[in-house]
Amino acid sequence: MATPLSLNTLDQLPETIGKPSYAxxxxxxxxxxxxxGNFHRAHQATYLHQLFNQGKGHDWAIVGAGVMEGDKRARDVLAAQxxxxxxVEQEKDSSGAQIIGSMVDYLEPANAQAxxxxxxxxxIRIVSTTITEGGYFLDATDTxxxxxxxxxxxxxxxxxxxxxFGMIVAGLKARRDAGHAPFTIMCCDNIPHNGNVTRNAVVGTARLSDRDFADWIVTNVAFPNSMVDRITPATSDRERQIAADEYGVQDGWPVFCEGFIQWVMEDNFPLGRPELEAVGxxxxxxxxxxxxxxxxxxxGGHAAIAYPGGLLDxxxxxxAMEHPLINAYLAKLTAEEFLPGVPPVPNTDTSEYQKLIDRRFSNPKIGDTIRRLCLDGSNRQPKFIVPQIRDALARGGSITGLALESALWCRYCYGTSESGAVIEPNDPNWDMLVATSAKAxxxxxxxxxxxxxVYGDLAQNEAFSTAFAAALNALWTDGxxxxxxxYLEDQPL
Known part of the structure; x- marks a missing residue:
């Protein structure tokens, strides 16, 4: 019988489960x-948990916040435990569970005054965000x-x-008026130049009501850029059942993820920061x-395997990685169109990094789904695919595989797979995407x-529009x- 998770039941959990060494x-x-959400708890919260287990940084615990009504259910689940x-970290040949305790409170969601x-x-010396790629109010030019x-x-x-961003602006103004130094704002979302993007959102919001205060933010508030990485699927009944059956813990919202974890960050924290280098x-x-x-x-690789996987049920x-055509498509696209757009990275072999990504995608235990990868394409495509198309066109490189990826996304948004199965809404703009795909x-x-x-002026680029049309027409004609x-045989589409 699984033990309900709480502070009072930690000692009752199986010895095989890691538990906080701190009170x-x-x-x-x-x-x-x-x-x-899941990624935050598998990433930032886990790094802090590991630091606390070393007896360090105990004044850097997390207070959660949310602005959506839907966050209330998540808060209720976590409050109960x-x-x-x-x-639960899962690799092909190993898995293990631990209890993460680095959060100490979760404010009532959408309670702006609190x-x-x-x-x-x-x-509070750091304010961090994981609000998804679509949460930064960007247009087609990432502005x-x-x-x-x-x-x-x-x-x-x-x-x-x-x-x-409105709440952050109000919080900064309250601090300034009280004579307190501003907190650092640390974006943990998967977007290019995430610190700069967050600065633009905060300053842009402030400028609408107080231009002088917006200028004060530019001068006084730090927004370090960072790169975050850990594959973390959504939680379903499958994960809750595994937690209960295999680990003996009843958790209303467990997090399953891969063993790999990475966080690279600029060191720009005027009010100090946790000693996170001690945990990697x-x-x-x-x-x-x-x-x-x-x-x-x-x-980009996730997007490449997502839509053919979705269309093939x-x-x-x-x-999807076991499917020979999808696997080969990813390899060819990466070698010929992704990697040429990646400049040298300090102390990193990009070809070895590609092999690492392949191993991570192929992890059979993690239970990551194609549907999750297909989610929110209207926000992800302009961040992960469209910039690669622009760069490839600028350097005179191939865009055949990238145009095919865009066409696969369009075909997916028609709303049925190739077997005729209905694809349930999977994007905030789903109805518009389905209607536009039907016209296309x-x-x-x-x-x-x-x-x-999504595409901005790229829609008028003859080379891209021609390649896209050829790929989409071929998908409808040939499958x-x-x-x-x-594509793999270098035949015209």
Whole structure:
């Protein structure tokens, strides 16, 4: 019988489960984190847990926060187990579980005044974010969009904000008015130049209501860039059952992930930071080379296997890697179109990094799903694929495989797989994508011009639009397997 997870039951859990060596009473909140999801708990929260286990940094515990009504259910689940999380790390030949205890509180989601009050607390010296790639209000040129209705609301109502950035601005202003130094804002999302992007969002939001204060933020607030990495699937009943059956712990929201973990970050923390280098975080002067390598090879690779996998009714990511055509497509696309756009990375062999990514994608235990990789393409494509197309065109490189990836995404958004199975909504803009994909079946250019937030002026590029149209027409005429075969054999699509 599985033991319900709580502080009072830690001693009752099986000895095989790792448990915190520190007491909850030894911790105090130093970081307020927006976006308490699986990745955050498998990554930032885990690094801090490991540091606390060394007896270090106990004043850097996490206080959770959220701005969405849906965050309330997550808070309720974690509150019932005293903010503890069961983390299960799985590799092909090994697995293990531990209890993560680095969170000490989770503020009531969408309670702007409570969150602003905590942001104003001088004990909070870092504010971190994991709010997904689509949470930064970017347009097709990766520029902050101050006209978005949610941001416009916060500009007009700075004292009652609804977005993360509106709350951060209000918190910074409260600190300044109280004579407290500003916290550092640390983005942990998978976006290029994530610190710079976060700065633009915070400053852009502030500028709508107080231009002088926006200038103060530019001068006084630190936004370190970072690269984060760990494959972390969504939690389902499958994971809850495994936690109970194999590890003897009843956890309403366990986190399953791979064993691999990486965090590379600029060291720019005026109010101090946890000693994260003691647990493997790498601090560097310039994150950009590491970030670009990861975004192009790993995130681009995820996109490359996602949509053919979805169209061929493949459920798990490791099963897509076992499919000879999908595996070969990823290898050819990476070698010919991803890697040429990756500059040298300090102390890193990019070809070995590619092999590492292949091994990680092929992990059969992690249970990562093709549907998760297909999620939110309208926000992920402009960050992981479209920049690679632009760069390849600029250097005169091949875009055949990249155009095919875009066409596979378009075909997926038609809403049915090749077997005729219905693809359930899988994007915030799903209805619009389905309608646009239907039009593109007869006129491929409709897809490019109909998604200005994704493609921008790339829709007018003749080389790309021609390659895209050829790939999409071929997918509808010949099917995914035949088109992948043609691509692999260097035949015209």
């Amino acid at each position: 909850r009473s030894d911790l105090s909140g130093g970081i307020l984190h927006f976006g308490v 005293d903010w503890l999380t069961t983390l 969150i602003i009050a905590k942001l104003a607390d001088p004990a 902050f969009d101050p006209t978005h209705p949610a941001i416009a609301h916060d500009g007009e109502n700075p004292d009652t904000p609804k977005t993360v 975080v790498e601090f560097v002067e310039d994150v950009a080379p590491f970030e670009l390598m990861k975004l192009r090879i790993l995130n 493949i459920h798990f990511v490791h099963e 079946k007869d006129d491929p250019q409709t897809w490019l011009t109909g998604l200005p937030a 995914t397997a035949a088109v992948l075969t043609k």
